[in-house]
Amino acid sequence: MYCRNCGAAVNEKAEVCMSCGVRPLNGNKFCQECGAETSEKQEICTKCGCRLVGAGSSGVKIDGSSGMVYPSDPPKSPTTATLLSCFITGIGQIYLGQTLKGIVWLIGGILLSLATGGILALPIWIAVMVDAYRIGKKLESGQPVGQWEFF
Ligand SMILES: [Zn+2]
Numbered sequence: 070m071y072c073r074n075c076g077a078a079v080n081e082k083a084e085v086c087m088s089c090g091v092r093p094l095n096g097n098k099f100c101q102e103c104g105a106e107t108s109e110k111q112e113i114c115t116k117c118g119c120r121l122v123g124a125g126s127s128g129v130k131i132d133g134s135s136g137m138v139y140p141s142d143p144p145k146s147p148t149t150a151t152l153l154s155c156f157i158t159g160i161g162q163i164y165l166g167q168t169l170k171g172i173v174w175l176i177g178g179i180l181l182s183l184a185t186g187g188i189l190a191l192p193i194w195i196a197v198m199v200d201a202y203r204i205g206k207k208l209e210s211g212q213p214v215g216q217w218e219f220f
């Protein structure tokens with residue numbers, strides 16, 4: 070196999086690469102199967118078709134199972150989220166990745182507005198926009214947020 074850090078051929082059982090001193094799979098610059106150059110975010114080697122292994126699976130993703138929303142790359146715009154929630158309550162939150170929260174805002178907002186004869190419609194509308202903006206800002210600054218994190 071090849072060192073994923075420097076591309077040197079290394080023994081299958083080697084703890085560290087003898088050329089660079091790094092654990093052979095602790096890199097993202099070369100394919101461990103054929104030694105071809107790979108890029109940081111690549112998952113499959115374009116030369117041999119093998120799945121690249123290693124520590125570098127820190128890719129940006131929305132992971133519903135952990136209940137966290139991770140920042141996307143490029144980051145989603147807080148302004149777009151605010152505008153979306155301005156038009157339809159909760160859509161901005163769904164856009165940002167807080168799907169469930171957005172749906173609850175949407176349905177809950179309508180129900181609460183109806184139940185209060187529209188008295189709460191304006192405060193909810195404003196709160197949802199502020200929420201979308203602040204959550205968007207956190208994600209934009211690279212900070213993960215909880216599925217149910219508010220403001
Ligand atoms: Zn190496």
Ligand SMILES: [Zn+2]
Nearest residue numbers: 100103114117
């Ligand atoms: Zn390869």
